[in-house]
Amino acid sequence: MRETSTYTEAELISGCVHGDREAQRLLYERYASVMYPVCVRYLGREDAKDVLQEGFLTVFDKIGTYKGEGSFEGWMRKLFVNASLMHLRKTDVLRRTEDIDEVPEAGGVLEHGVLEQISSREILDLVAGLPAGLRSVFNLFVMEGYSHAEVGALLGITEQSSRSQLSRARSLLQEKIKKIYNGKR
Amino acid sequence: MVRDDFDQRLRDRLEGVTEPAPDVWEGISQGLERRRRRVVFRRFAVAAAAAAAVLALALLVFRGPRTGGQVVAPVQIAGTEKPVVAPAETPDIPDIAPIEEQIAALPHQAVAVARVHKPAAPVVPATDEPAAAEPVAVEPTVEAKAETPVVAEPKADEARHLLSEDELPADYWTREEASEKSHSRTHTSQISILSNLTTTATDGNLLYIPSPMHASSQSGKSQAVSDIEPYSTNKFYAPLTFGLQVAFPLTDRLFIATGVNYSYLVSQYDILYKKVMYEGAYNQLHYVGVPLSLSYHFVQTPHLGVYAAVTGAAEKCVAQRYVFGSNVLSEKVTGLQWSAKAGIGIEYWFIPHMGIYFDPSLIYFFDNKQPLSIRTQQPLQANFEVGLRFKI
Numbered sequence: 185m186r187e188t189s190t191y192t193e194a195e196l197i198s199g200c201v202h203g204d205r206e207a208q209r210l211l212y213e214r215y216a217s218v219m220y221p222v223c224v225r226y227l228g229r230e231d232a233k234d235v236l237q238e239g240f241l242t243v244f245d246k247i248g249t250y251k252g253e254g255s256f257e258g259w260m261r262k263l264f265v266n267a268s269l270m271h272l273r274k275t276d277v278l279r280r281t282e283d284i285d286e287v288p289e290a291g292g293v294l295e296h297g298v299l300e301q302i303s304s305r306e307i308l309d310l311v312a313g314l315p316a317g318l319r320s321v322f323n324l325f326v327m328e329g330y331s332h333a334e335v336g337a338l339l340g341i342t343e344q345s346s347r348s349q350l351s352r353a354r355s356l357l358q359e360k361i362k363k364i365y366n367g368k369r
Numbered sequence: 370m371v372r373d374d375f376d377q378r379l380r381d382r383l384e385g386v387t388e389p390a391p392d393v394w395e396g397i398s399q400g401l402e403r404r405r406r407r408v409v410f411r412r413f414a415v416a417a418a419a420a421a422a423v424l425a426l427a428l429l430v431f432r433g434p435r436t437g438g439q440v441v442a443p444v445q446i447a448g449t450e451k452p453v454v455a456p457a458e459t460p461d462i463p464d465i466a467p468i469e470e471q472i473a474a475l476p477h478q479a480v481a482v483a484r485v486h487k488p489a490a491p492v493v494p495a496t497d498e499p500a501a502a503e504p505v506a507v508e509p510t511v512e513a514k515a516e517t518p519v520v521a522e523p524k525a526d527e528a529r530h531l532l533s534e535d536e537l538p539a540d541y542w543t544r545e546e547a548s549e550k551s552h553s554r555t556h557t558s559q560i561s562i563l564s565n566l567t568t569t570a571t572d573g574n575l576l577y578i579p580s581p582m583h584a585s586s587q588s589g590k591s592q593a594v595s596d597i598e599p600y601s602t603n604k605f606y607a608p609l610t611f612g613l614q615v616a617f618p619l620t621d622r623l624f625i626a627t628g629v630n631y632s633y634l635v636s637q638y639d640i641l642y643k644k645v646m647y648e649g650a651y652n653q654l655h656y657v658g659v660p661l662s663l664s665y666h667f668v669q670t671p672h673l674g675v676y677a678a679v680t681g682a683a684e685k686c687v688a689q690r691y692v693f694g695s696n697v698l699s700e701k702v703t704g705l706q707w708s709a710k711a712g713i714g715i716e717y718w719f720i721p722h723m724g725i726y727f728d729p730s731l732i733y734f735f736d737n738k739q740p741l742s743i744r745t746q747q748p749l750q751a752n753f754e755v756g757l758r759f760k761i
Binding site: 203205209218224225240245266273304308311327338354357 | 390393401404
């Protein structure tokens with residue numbers, strides 16, 4: 185049995201297209217640690233595991249449609265983002281926005297150097313810990329680059345609501361980052 | 370678009386983050402195995418239905434004249450030709466007495482006539498020989514037919530009198546056949562309650578349709594949803610059909626049937642709506658159709674029937690809905706969906722007037738510019754129809 189590192193990406197993709205179970209396993213091993221944080225960002229750690237599994241099944245199902253345009257990792261990431269949003273819709277989390285109003289509006293700008301003192305893992309946990317609505321808007325706007333109109337359409341909220349929730353998400357994150365930073369000093 | 374500096378710095382930190390993932394390979398592996406089995410089953414189902422359809426067509430097209438070991442009824446037109454009897458049925462076995470003699474030999478039996486398969490209406494002139502002994506040599510005459518005696522109802526004390534073949538009224542067998550046929554006819558019109566399940570071999574893998582042949586915008590004119598365009602196909606659910614059909618006999622074995630069917634099709638695919646992509650939008654189609662079917666029953670027993678059938682149907686999409694995000698949009702669909710179906714069927718009658726049937730078949734949906742669905746993506750499908758059938 186070959187190690188995953190000895191296969192080229194093209195070989196793995198080709199194997200998966202032909203339903204080769206070994207190629208599928210190696211592809212999973214290569215990308216699971218990359219896609220898992222994507223799911224965590226959208227869903228938190230509790231639900232991320234389920235979506236990671238479902239996302240890989242979708243990848244293997246659709247891998248024949250990957251035409252080599254753009255990076256394969258980017259193509260996979262898009263599928264996992266979609267799988268995460270689907271999960272949020274299914275669980276109807278996005279409609280439960282009562283917790284959003286309790287979040288304070290933005291309160292100042294984070295000083296330079298503060299964010300750099302926080303590890304990526306800690307930042308990931310902070311994003312994953314946001315209320316679902318804020319988390320979704322933050323991820324779609326900041327990480328995926330959608331406009332507020334597009335975020336609103338995707339989540340079934342108004343454009344104004346998207347702006348408002350992003351603002352609250354920023355405030356909450358800044359506040360928590362400051363707390364961690366102060367704790368480390 | 371201007372992004373906040375804080376946003377950009379967060380993005381830089383989060384992009385490319387890796388983290389050991391929980392081991393979910395076991396679950397993935399099981400999921401892949403389930404999907405593989407589904408694909409195998411679908412292929413098997415399609416192959417089985419194809420074989421059934423081919424067999425059905427072959428039976429319909431190549432079926433020869435039916436003899437079935439019975440005496441072929443001579444078509445007798447008085448004064449024209451001799452009746453023809455199948456050579457194999459000529460009773461030339463000397464050891465067996467004519468049926469009338471056997472009947473006559475039965476002591477005190479209150480049976481008037483033993484029913485044997487007999488030429489439909491040979492008018493037999495009086496001879497010394499029993500009629501059944503030489504059916505071929507008999508020359509029918511117009512006069513004999515015209516002198517058909519009227520048989521009075523036997524009285525109680527005459528019940529023991531046994532009629533010979535010669536004493537039977539000339540149209541006895543004809544009347545009995547007609548009576549049987551009439552009796553049979555009254556019970557062969559059928560009404561069916563049916564349900565269809567169609568297996569599909571398509572399960573996605575069509576990523577992008579730049580200008581789809583069957584995009585909703587081509588089939589419907591609703592301005593409200595004219596911006597909807599299928600972006601990538603994900604999943605087609607098995608269509609469901611329910612219906613009510615009535616079948617009428619054209620002959621003893623040939624039936625024509627019609628009725629009304631309702632079909633429900635659900636697809637799930639990504640759509641572009643006002644230039645925004647929505648993943649996993651549901652498209653629901655409701656069809657009402659009228660099928661017309663012709664079936665030939667090549668096996669008919671009191672409990673079992675096997676038949677081949679061909680069906681044509683026209684269906685109208687009476688409602689179409691898109692459900693995505695919090696949006697539910699409707700669209701009118703114009704035109705008709707035409708289809709052709711061929712297959713075989715088997716019916717089992719639990720009781721004389723009620724039975725269950727199962728029709729595996731192949732169905733082909735013609736390209737009639739209908740909305741994107743499994744019918745447009747996979748026009749040839751294996752179809753399994755089950756239902757209850759009632760004789761009326």
